[in-house]
Amino acid sequence: MKIEFAPLNVPLRRRLQTAAVLQWTFSFLALAQCCLAVFVLLALSDWWMLALLYSGWLWLDWDTPSSGGRRSRWVRSWVVWDYFRDYFPIKLIKTVDLDPRKNYIFGFHPHGVLMAVLTCLSHGLSAVCLSGVLVAGAFGNFCTESTGFSRLFPGLTSHLLMLPFWFRVPLFRDYIMSGGLVSSSKSSLSYLVNRPEGGNVAVIAVGGAPESLDARPGALTLQVRNRKGFIKLALKYGAQLVPVFSFGENELFDQMENPSGSNLRTLQNRLQSIMGFAVPLFHARGVFQYSFGLMPYRKSIHTIVGKPILVAQTPCPSSEDIESLHQVYLTCLNDLFEQNKHTYGFNNDQHLTFK
Template sequence: MRVAERDQACLRSLIVRKVSARISARFPTTLHDSPPAKPSPMQIRFAPLYVPLRRRLQTAAVLQWIFSFLGLAQCCLAAFILLSFSTWWMAALLYAGWLWLDWDTPNRGGRRCQWLRRWGVWEHFRDYFPIKLVKTVDLDPGKNYIFGFHPHGVLATGAFCNFCTESTGFTGLFPGLKSHLLMLPFWFRVPFFRDYIMCGGLVSSSKSSLSYLLSRPQGGNVAVIAVGAAPEALDARPGALTLQLQKRKGFIKLALRHGAQLVPVFSFGENELFDQIQNPTGSPLRTLQDRLQSIMGIALPLINGRGVFQYSFGLMPHRKAILTVVGKPIQVATCPSPESEDIDALHKVYLEHLSELFEQHKHEYGLQEHHHLTFT
């Protein structure tokens, strides 16, 4: 009997082992050693309930900037129209008269306000990412400069923070110089909004505006141009290192005409702030975007960032560091009537200096040796 019981016990043990082996083969992990489940693409990642006050202030600062960029102009235009048809119509009429007298100011250096540029909210804006401005050499305040800003990114965030505010210390780094960020002339036709953006140092991107800045006899003006402009914004996505520069030579011509020094500026991290729906050249979406851009003059990238209270979607930029490096100036001799050969030669030198600037500082931002700029 004992032998039979022992055989039955062995048989039961063998059956249990085989069943366990089959279960393990079908379900290889257990409750204790299974890896953490990845969040579903549709799952919303909410922000923690308890967030430090400084981070809330940073988010609020960026939120008001996003509103200023995307919605303030429309609100100002609507306010002017409502004012015109209200009992305060006389105020609208007086402003219209002022607008007519002040119409050319955006083409003549603008009207900056140091109080607004030093507004404390911009420090919270800077720390949200954060953003840092790096100087490589001193610049002579007795000369005029063109800063070629690259890449454009979706909203040119680094250009605004570094050259329209004092939060990153532009005046301290480059004493005697005034920065002017060039913006599409369309925005300076919107009542009230034009006055607000001029306070930060924004001016029209028209040729007459740029010529006015570069022809200042005593020097000291810096014209900041996002050379890739609106079309480059349609390619602004994380990891993108392609710049639309091969056919962009208008700023080169003006630099030669006025003898302004060319300074390449590269803003590491500018393309990391937003994700963008894939829109390769030739696709229906890209064709539509290009058509709208040619009509309206502004790009309409389909972007996705994060929200105020969640991290999964929205129009708020991601918290990605931006490192804006100002390179060495390229000496330019005055040539009142530059030939195409002169423009092409200086353009080639500019591309070389920009590539050199990128290669020298890419490791500081964590890029690898195989990362290089591509010009189209």
């Protein structure tokens, strides 16, 4: 394989963009392990008292990730996120104003390639959580202010749902909460959408692990037909549903061919059923060369926030209520894609496929 190296005269601005994405990739691939190692070393050193004090704080703060988290506007406004945004670049586009007196569930599509462990929520919220949050559009738009979420949607606070396990890792949990990440547990989502005064946005990557196995450039297959847990909670608490489609998300990485029925796909499905997470074999570019690596390609991402679907609160929704609203959601999601696909590089013959 011929390796294409990056030229030496790359402008400083682009080098800073690459560095910003590199630290983001590192943050969700290795930072948790580093934080845990630091905590263990601290506990075994002469500074063990600091580890003990932090352990006490951790015990007192245990439920915060399931109670709205602890975001920091300062962290969300770091200049590094501007470089991160410009690397792709990422743009957040709203179609209508959203009433800040209501709570919302944003269904984020497509899921994109996973780079870390992902599991499913139990008891009804099947496969709606992010793990490593290495979904550039979701992170850039809803965990930072680089694309202007607070300006576009005044009065609303975005929360990106993430696997509960990561909020048990010392130090790392505090960092990810500062960006607006919260636990993807059922109680966490219920807390967000049950806020009486409104103003909360829970962002859920609906497709889950199975969809990540189909994520590759040009892919339009969404695992959503059997994802109804978030629909049930929307009905139970009267949260408004908003379909969100992120054009360009699947273009960030290549993935080995794994069609349904192939030996590779069979193995991936078996591993997913055993371990609870998908294992996509993906690649993109490196830091100093463009031929291979785990750095995403420089591809534009346009995240379109659709019109809200009005949901009447139904404390005990029936199966028929859930199915009816789910069909409405799928129709609105499909319409959102069809209305914008020509603008972002898709043609008349390309359509979403729901599985």
